[in-house]
Amino acid sequence: xxxxxxxxxxxxxxxxxxxxxxxxLMRRIAEMGGVAERMVExxxxxxxxxxxxxxxxxxxDDLLVDEAERQIGEKAVSIxxxxxxxxxxxxxxxASIRIAADLERIGDMAKNIAKRVIAVEGLAQxxxxxxGLEHLSxxxxxxxxxxxxxxxxxxxxLAKAVRERDEEIDAIYTSLFRELLTYxxxxxxxxxxxxxxxxxxxxxxxxxxxxxxxxxxxxxxxxGIQPENERPQGDETSSVAxxxxxx
Amino acid sequence: xxxxxxxxxxxxxxxxxxxxxxxxLMRRIAEMGGVAERMVExxxxxxxxxxxxxxxxxxxDDLLVDEAERQIGEKAVSIxxxxxxxxxxxxxxxASIRIAADLERIGDMAKNIAKRVIAVEGLAQxxxxxxGLEHLSxxxxxxxxxxxxxxxxxxxxLAKAVRERDEEIDAIYTSLFRELLTYxxxxxxxxxxxxxxxxxxxxxxxxxxxxxxxxxxxxxxxxGIQPENERPQGDETSSVAxxxxxx
Numbered sequence: 311x312x313x314x315x316x317x318x319x320x321x322x323x324x325x326x327x328x329x330x331x332x333x334x335l336m337r338r339i340a341e342m343g344g345v346a347e348r349m350v351e352x353x354x355x356x357x358x359x360x361x362x363x364x365x366x367x368x369x370x371d372d373l374l375v376d377e378a379e380r381q382i383g384e385k386a387v388s389i390x391x392x393x394x395x396x397x398x399x400x401x402x403x404x405a406s407i408r409i410a411a412d413l414e415r416i417g418d419m420a421k422n423i424a425k426r427v428i429a430v431e432g433l434a435q436x437x438x439x440x441x442g443l444e445h446l447s448x449x450x451x452x453x454x455x456x457x458x459x460x461x462x463x464x465x466x467x468l469a470k471a472v473r474e475r476d477e478e479i480d481a482i483y484t485s486l487f488r489e490l491l492t493y494x495x496x497x498x499x500x501x502x503x504x505x506x507x508x509x510x511x512x513x514x515x516x517x518x519x520x521x522x523x524x525x526x527x528x529x530x531x532x533x534g535i536q537p538e539n540e541r542p543q544g545d546e547t548s549s550v551a552x553x554x555x556x557x
Numbered sequence: 558x559x560x561x562x563x564x565x566x567x568x569x570x571x572x573x574x575x576x577x578x579x580x581x582l583m584r585r586i587a588e589m590g591g592v593a594e595r596m597v598e599x600x601x602x603x604x605x606x607x608x609x610x611x612x613x614x615x616x617x618d619d620l621l622v623d624e625a626e627r628q629i630g631e632k633a634v635s636i637x638x639x640x641x642x643x644x645x646x647x648x649x650x651x652a653s654i655r656i657a658a659d660l661e662r663i664g665d666m667a668k669n670i671a672k673r674v675i676a677v678e679g680l681a682q683x684x685x686x687x688x689g690l691e692h693l694s695x696x697x698x699x700x701x702x703x704x705x706x707x708x709x710x711x712x713x714x715l716a717k718a719v720r721e722r723d724e725e726i727d728a729i730y731t732s733l734f735r736e737l738l739t740y741x742x743x744x745x746x747x748x749x750x751x752x753x754x755x756x757x758x759x760x761x762x763x764x765x766x767x768x769x770x771x772x773x774x775x776x777x778x779x780x781g782i783q784p785e786n787e788r789p790q791g792d793e794t795s796s797v798a799x800x801x802x803x804x
Contacts, residue, residue, distance in 0.1 A: 394641045425795035498742045548672035
């Protein structure tokens, strides 16, 4: 295929060092996304297996995503300052800053889950709840993987699909929330562990939210359209009431 | 004082329409900050007084901050695209995008607290816990007010002070977290209300975190230096264990 028919090359600018700089940004986002994804996976594995060693690895890996965010931010600003990018490149650059911020938060969520592995170690953790958490995290991870794919392949379609699927995570989170409350009421010895698991569930739900934010940035980057903020709204547990007799 | 000695006027660009555009951004940030601050105040008042009407106002006000963020983002990108800003202006513009994102999240936190007002209405809410929450929210609001001042007055000093004070909020949040767990263990009928209050406390702690993020953006905007990510790290409750017998 001749070079000029390749839409993604945006042939209008000729400075190849500039192209390389833009590609550097996208490559760094992809790498950062890979690290964040691995941190989420490992934090859940550590939680399921009470693996304190693995959880400590996740905690220290958080520095990698922090550093990546700083680097992407600095590079983005430096490209804008020196290259005076045209509109479509500018969208890519601004989207990189936003996506890096969301990935950094996802790293924080994974780190927070990892810290709780240490807190709940040795406490009774109802198996059924752990399975529920695992299921929730699988959905969140799928969202994260697909939105990173959408970013790498510049697919507005895929980004849109991710954004629309966030509701599923929210529904499962809400039912897990109810279940956790019920366990706490059944036996006060469950309260400490369940509270930590509640925050783990909330962290996973927020990972889903950040994946949705990234989907919006990818959509903006590829289409130039900022999606309306009216998306299916997250966490419905704020209105959940469970009473001791289960009503 | 002669115009040219005023550092903040950045006399290098002469297009006054451009200055107005930059000022528009900062004015919009200040307005948005005012709305976010009011939402936080009102969500806490609603929680303290079980005022469902006020909580509904907070929930609908969230649209204002969502809209403000979108507007600031669009304006920022359009200024960069058309004006090719020089480095120091570019920092202001990039910082506006970041600050608007944090303010939008603060609005979300206030909305989440407001939603829980409805969930806990009519349930027993230990007075001492509510006072603890109120105290936590006063600290978070002080942080928010001061960081908005730092932004309006372009004070790197003030921004630095806000960033360093985040630890205080974290310490109080951690003790409140312990107290909430203890109440739940004492009487299972407290569990539903306490769980919602736990999330309210977490939301307030996160408002403090977002104020700290804004402090970092203001610091960057005024000095050009990105503060190292190693700041006093938030939520220490992830390692809190409370057992039924209170040990």
